[in-house]
Amino acid sequence: MKTEATGRLASTEPRASSGTYHPLVELTLARLREFLREPEAIFWTFFFPIVMSVMMAIAFPAGAARPVRVAVERSSAAIEPSSATGARDTLKASLTAERHIVVRDIPPGDELRALRNGEVDLIVVASHPPTYRFDPTRDESRLARLVVDEALKRATGRPDPWQANDETIAIPGSRYVDWLLPGIIALGVMNNGLWSIAFVTVQARLKKLLKRLAASPMRKRDFLMAPIVARLVFLAPEVGIPLAFGALVLGTPIRGGLASLGIVAVLGALAFGSLGLLIASRVRTFEAINGLMNLATVPMWVLSGVFFSATNFPGWAQPVIQALPLTALVDAMRGVVLEGATLVDLRGELATLATWAVVPFAIALRIFRWR
Amino acid sequence: MSLAVNCRNLKKRYGDVVAVDGLSFSVSRGECFGLLGPNGAGKTTTIEILEGLLTPDDGEVDVLGLRWKTHEHELRQRLGIQLQETQFTDKLTVEETLRLFRSFYDRGPTVSDLLARVELEAKRRSWVVKLSGGQKQRLSIACALAGAPDLLFLDEPTTGLDPQSRRQLWSIMGRFRENGGTVLLTTHYMDEAQTLCDRVAIVNRGRVIAMDTPQALIASFGTPTRVVHEGTLEDVFMSLTGRQLRED
Numbered sequence A: 001m002k003t004e005a006t007g008r009l010a011s012t013e014p015r016a017s018s019g020t021y022h023p024l025v026e027l028t029l030a031r032l033r034e035f036l037r038e039p040e041a042i043f044w045t046f047f048f049p050i051v052m053s054v055m056m057a058i059a060f061p062a063g064a065a066r067p068v069r070v071a072v073e074r075s076s077a078a079i080e081p082s083s084a085t086g087a088r089d090t091l092k093a094s095l096t097a098e099r100h101i102v103v104r105d106i107p108p109g110d111e112l113r114a115l116r117n118g119e120v121d122l123i124v125v126a127s128h129p130p131t132y133r134f135d136p137t138r139d140e141s142r143l144a145r146l147v148v149d150e151a152l153k154r155a156t157g158r159p160d161p162w163q164a165n166d167e168t169i170a171i172p173g174s175r176y177v178d179w180l181l182p183g184i185i186a187l188g189v190m191n192n193g194l195w196s197i198a199f200v201t202v203q204a205r206l207k208k209l210l211k212r213l214a215a216s217p218m219r220k221r222d223f224l225m226a227p228i229v230a231r232l233v234f235l236a237p238e239v240g241i242p243l244a245f246g247a248l249v250l251g252t253p254i255r256g257g258l259a260s261l262g263i264v265a266v267l268g269a270l271a272f273g274s275l276g277l278l279i280a281s282r283v284r285t286f287e288a289i290n291g292l293m294n295l296a297t298v299p300m301w302v303l304s305g306v307f308f309s310a311t312n313f314p315g316w317a318q319p320v321i322q323a324l325p326l327t328a329l330v331d332a333m334r335g336v337v338l339e340g341a342t343l344v345d346l347r348g349e350l351a352t353l354a355t356w357a358v359v360p361f362a363i364a365l366r367i368f369r370w371r
Numbered sequence B: 001m002s003l004a005v006n007c008r009n010l011k012k013r014y015g016d017v018v019a020v021d022g023l024s025f026s027v028s029r030g031e032c033f034g035l036l037g038p039n040g041a042g043k044t045t046t047i048e049i050l051e052g053l054l055t056p057d058d059g060e061v062d063v064l065g066l067r068w069k070t071h072e073h074e075l076r077q078r079l080g081i082q083l084q085e086t087q088f089t090d091k092l093t094v095e096e097t098l099r100l101f102r103s104f105y106d107r108g109p110t111v112s113d114l115l116a117r118v119e120l121e122a123k124r125r126s127w128v129v130k131l132s133g134g135q136k137q138r139l140s141i142a143c144a145l146a147g148a149p150d151l152l153f154l155d156e157p158t159t160g161l162d163p164q165s166r167r168q169l170w171s172i173m174g175r176f177r178e179n180g181g182t183v184l185l186t187t188h189y190m191d192e193a194q195t196l197c198d199r200v201a202i203v204n205r206g207r208v209i210a211m212d213t214p215q216a217l218i219a220s221f222g223t224p225t226r227v228v229h230e231g232t233l234e235d236v237f238m239s240l241t242g243r244q245l246r247e248d
């Protein structure tokens, strides 16, 4: 072989002919290969959003308004048990006839439990006049009370002062499930970003691989950027699959441009990649990284408006909540998907995400522990 | 002759433990120099200071005539480093791992050339996790050779290997030296030091307690009075560092 005969220097070749790419590309490829060879990781990245979307589709079937659910209870005030039972059955019959009311068969004595755990929205006691038992802080209970009361009054022959003209129109994108979907996608971008990067980093530190890399001329910036770049490769299916599912199965409208959506998603992935690096920058055990990760994500699950609007929190908390990367990503996703917002409309959210993409990365680069 | 490594009065402590306690030695270009010493003697700490991975509390280090403070990137391009306990990524293949390391260097052999040098061609598509101990160690050496280094640091390169694998590594090192490379290695095998090293330093509790060619050290100890076998470096080592185990 030529190289062995001619010695060390003669056998060396510059990078161009060594058949390898730029270190950042090689580091990213290594990261992608590692990911693709880890079946669990693939499952969580691609199937989790699908499972989540299917569950949403089952919980919120398209086009059906949810009826109010009630339990009917015998009055204990009646002297004769048989007349009480009779009154209950009459009342039950008139409620069952209503289209928007579902009467649940709850064993006597169990009604309060059913109300407590949300099986029914309202208990109707067959006294005269009827008694309604419900928690007024629950919107669906207050609604049930109005619907039931109206139905019962009509059943006793109350004359309606008028018959209002109901104009019902279906506004696509105004249902809870439509509102939820962009939030769930944002949540996926956060979780995948933080976990994939932090876990791999801590593992490499434990294996002393980081130390070995630090002993080579590899540029530290390349190493830290590679997992974030690798994340971007999977972003399209990660965001696209649940979004397509929402559009095709749930009927969620996508009002904004796909390019805007892509830019929002990329900025989100960069922000969480950078935060993941910072979280993992000095940690040496899996226990510690678990703890730190929960510390970072759990408040955002609650505060950032994924499942219920962040405006429910008091005004003094808003500056903090609005500065969180998940809040910015959720709001920007909703803006694009549901309202067709442009990047200019979303400049506030995008600036927040960009800040999260740059600042934690810069700090991580400085404080990163290579051993 | 210029020096590949020159360190003077190195000191490093971890809390109460003095790992390196005023250590000095130098290695000439083209030389193979061995650091010997019992567990915990401070070999790894010393070599990591020389590799620029640890900063000494005191003392001076020149490597290839350069200082870590001012020439880190150049030094990293010119050194080959094998650490005592690196595990490479499990699910990358041998070839992919080498490609990665090769990409960090401005110049060096091709990946196929590296595979040939450490005789891992047959395993090029195997995942790292499926390699034997000897194969892993050869991969580690191949990564160290990826930048055609002038100086190779090997920390216990043959620990845990069978005699065949050890000899295979010896011949890889031999080839590297034939081409003018300098080697600084640590080992617990006295026969290995005796075979490979031009000079050795015996380190105990962070200090050099003897330094010379293996032959001179053996000679200075005199031939054993009852000649059962010729004196070996192992005899020298045992009587200098004592026969009891190091618990601390």
Ligand SMILES: Nc1ncnc2c1ncn2[C@@H]1O[C@H](COP(=O)(O)OP(=O)(O)OP(=O)(O)O)[C@@H](O)[C@H]1O
Binding pocket: B014, B017, B018, B019, B037, B038, B039, B040, B041, B042, B043, B044, B045, B046, B084, B248
């Ligand atoms: N990071 C550390 N923190 C605290 N003590 C350390 C650290 N690294 C090494 N030491 C201590 O410094 C001393 C020298 O350790 P070192 O690893 O250099 O020994 P060694 O000669 O390489 O041993 P071995 O032959 O077992 O590899 C030991 O007492 C060790 O416990």
Ligand SMILES: [Mg+2]
Binding pocket: B043, B044, B045, B084, B155
């Ligand atoms: Mg050691």
